[in-house]
Amino acid sequence: MKSRRTEFIGSFSDVRKIPSDSRPQIAFGGRSNVGKSTLLNSLVGQKKLARTSKTPGRTQALNFFLINDRYYFVDLPGYGFAKAPENVRLAWGKVVDKYLNTVDNLCGFVFLLDCRRDPKEEDLMLLEWLEDRKLTYIMVLTKADKIGRGALAKKMSDMKQAFKSADMVPFSAQTGIGIAEILKWVDNIVEKYKSGQMVRGSEK
Ligand SMILES: Nc1nc2c(ncn2[C@@H]2O[C@H](COP(=O)(O)OP(=O)(O)OP(=O)(O)O)[C@@H](O)[C@H]2O)c(=O)[nH]1
Numbered sequence: 001m002k003s004r005r006t007e008f009i010g011s012f013s014d015v016r017k018i019p020s021d022s023r024p025q026i027a028f029g030g031r032s033n034v035g036k037s038t039l040l041n042s043l044v045g046q047k048k049l050a051r052t053s054k055t056p057g058r059t060q061a062l063n064f065f066l067i068n069d070r071y072y073f074v075d076l077p078g079y080g081f082a083k084a085p086e087n088v089r090l091a092w093g094k095v096v097d098k099y100l101n102t103v104d105n106l107c108g109f110v111f112l113l114d115c116r117r118d119p120k121e122e123d124l125m126l127l128e129w130l131e132d133r134k135l136t137y138i139m140v141l142t143k144a145d146k147i148g149r150g151a152l153a154k155k156m157s158d159m160k161q162a163f164k165s166a167d168m169v170p171f172s173a174q175t176g177i178g179i180a181e182i183l184k185w186v187d188n189i190v191e192k193y194k195s196g197q198m199v200r201g202s203e204k
């Protein structure tokens with residue numbers, strides 16, 4: 001896989017300080033430990049760009065990466081990390097909430113779900129928000145190497161049934177499954193955004 005030119009721009013806990021240029025932004029969101037930072041690293045072909053960890057709650061601010069000088073990947077803090085102190089959890093929620101509700105050039109959302117789990121309340125709330133906001137998103141079922149082929153196929157079919165309108169793809173950092181498809185999805189929406197076919201992440 002050809003690696004994409006990638007630059008770490010910064011880690012922001014104050015939404016007012018994020019890059020203010022008009023390049024499109026693609027956010028990566030989901031439960032803590034689901035594999036957001038790992039997916040981001042796989043997509044750009046670098047192992048250690050975004051920090052990953054066995055301990056949930058590794059990513060605690062909005063991490064911005066500039067890709068090919070063309071668009072941003074935004075690694076969001078994960079939700080549902082029960083062990084975090086209440087005040088920390090509330091602060092994370094606020095940052096993500098503010099980001100999602102105020103950024104104009106957010107043009108797509110990569111929603112991650114562990115392929116071994118069912119969506120929980122917080123996942124469903126985020127999905128509902130994506131639908132309401134009509135933001136273009138792709139649902140990625142992560143850690144696909146952890147279950148057998150048959151189980152993965154069944155999970156994909158169940159999830160497609162439950163979320164009929166969603167683009168869906170399995171991903172594994174170990175086997176590389178899904179990377180090409182997700183990159184194609186990214187390139188497609190960036191292209192659409194740049195050519196003016198999108199307004200605030202929805203197709204015109
Ligand atoms: N087997 C396997 N492990 C994975 C895969 N993706 C991520 N992991 C592991 O899952 C753990 C969490 O991955 P991260 O990428 O740090 O998860 P995150 O969603 O960024 O977590 P937070 O930043 O805490 O929200 C790490 O130990 C990864 O190595 C995968 O495709 N397969």
Ligand SMILES: [Mg+2]
Nearest residue numbers: 036037058059
């Ligand atoms: Mg992370």
